[in-house]
Amino acid sequence: MAETTDLLVIGAGVFGLWTARAAARAGMRVILAEADIPGAGASGGLVGALTPHQPDRWRPFKQFQFDGLVTLGARAAELAAETGIDPGHARCGRITPLVDERSRERALAHSRAAREVWSGAAEFEVLDSVPQGAQGLIAPEAAPFGVVRDTLSGRIGPRALVEALAHSVSRMAQIRSGWRLRSLAARDGVARFDRGDISAGHVVLAAGWGCLDFLPASCLPEDGRSGPGVKGQAALLAARADPGAPVIQANGIYIVPHADGRIAVGSTSEKTWRADGPDARLDALVETAASLAPALRGAEVVERWAGIRPRAPGREPLVGPLPGAPRLVLATGGYKIGFSIAHLVGDAVCTMIAGHGRPSGLPDSFTPEAHGLRAEERRI
Structure with missing residues (x-):
């Protein structure tokens, strides 16, 4: 029965x-x-990046995620108070390097859109250079046209x-x-x-x-719509960073300083794959991340991870x-x-x-x- x-x-x-x-x-x-x-x-x-969609072409899907990002901090704090376990949440912001004039123009347009749809809950601005809190996580030559800085993004310890x-x-x-x-x-x-x-x-x-x-x-x-899974690979590096440092997003890569000071790097997006575990694509991802972030160069890879993310x-x-x-x-x-x-x-x-x-x-x-x-x- x-x-x-x-x-x-x-x-x-x-x-x-x-x-x-x-x-x-x-x-x-x-x-x-x-x-x-x-x-x-x-x-x-390993990654735990919390980043919004672009603020243009606003629709209910983007609003739902925006509401989630705005409210998650309080929910994480409530959970930590209840259990004594810190989920490692921080609304630390995000920095995205701009590589050409076209990307800068798009970023300026997104900044204007964010002022309207984010309603003052967070900032989205274009800066001419890498801000101090992100130095070491972006090489100056990786951002020849400045960077985008938003204060809505953050991270959590998965x-x-x-x-x-x-x-x-x-x-x-x-x-x-x-x-x-x-x-x-x-x-x-x-x-x-x-x-x-x-x-x-x-x-x-x-x-x-x-x-x-x-x-x-x-x-x-x-x-024949896509789904149900996408393989993602990530690595945890022994490189040290201020746990309040921003998330870096560049070239499809996330560089995420976590609460313990270590840095996570991810991830691949593989619609087809031969094996479920980490492979050479992760090695290439770590190398690319190190070329962007001086703090990662020569850092020990503490853990390699792969998993299948659900895509409906x-x-x-x-x-x-x-x-x-x-x-x-x-x-x-x-x-x-x-x-x-x-x-x-x-x-x-x-x-x-x-x-x-x-x-x-x-x-x-x-x-x-x-x-x-x-x-x-x-x-x-």
Whole structure:
């Protein structure tokens, strides 16, 4: 006979952990099931950069992430006070070098747009030279046309955040590590694991890039849209930096000084790959980062990491009930922005399963229907 609970969350990455925490705090009986251990997937990486989208062509998706960046600091502080574990959050800003006149002109246009849509909550400005706090993290020759500085960006310690969230959830709910999902009867709210069956009033599928594997093929998009995973590689270097130094973003690379003074570098974005682990592409990424940042030259690589980041079929995050199966809520696709919005996604999912409808701030572009997922005619 299946065990019963109010809410079953499948996947203990940041989406699943924030959702389980929100639901447990709302008084629901929650079981959080994870195939490995919390943060075993993309949420357990090294980089933790928190950077906004460009402020032009503003739309609900960008507003949602903006709201996440603005509110995450308070949520991280609350979590640290509750658990005694510092998630390593800092709104330290970001510096982006400008390499030609065209990039400078675009940056000036973005600066004007930011003054309008960011409403004074953060600054976006173009500087003629690398500011003092970023010296050593950008070689002057890498920014011949100045730099962009924004104060909305920041960083968080991925593993510290996962540890703090798991500690918080474990006080109010059950975390079951090593529970591997075998099948899912979405309309019935029954999940079959290798260790037993669980029947829940609602099921939240937050298992990262593997989420769509548990849905019938007839539910999935037919138009060949991208998804579900992108391989990312990163490295942690023993180079020292002021933990209040800004995030550097250049040439698709992030250089992130963390709270312990060490520096993370990442990441690749590989839609196809031969092996899941770190490889020569990471070596090339570290070399490129060192050419940008004098502080990284000759630094010891403390850890090499690779993981598969979830990218939903419609490219934006995928959050909401599966068509034809309202007891199953999907929460995945936080590719590149997952840490900045996961707490808001958790709140939104909790609101929906409590029967209060879809929150007004959750973009319609996040719905399964917007991603091309369809109702299943046969039993799901």
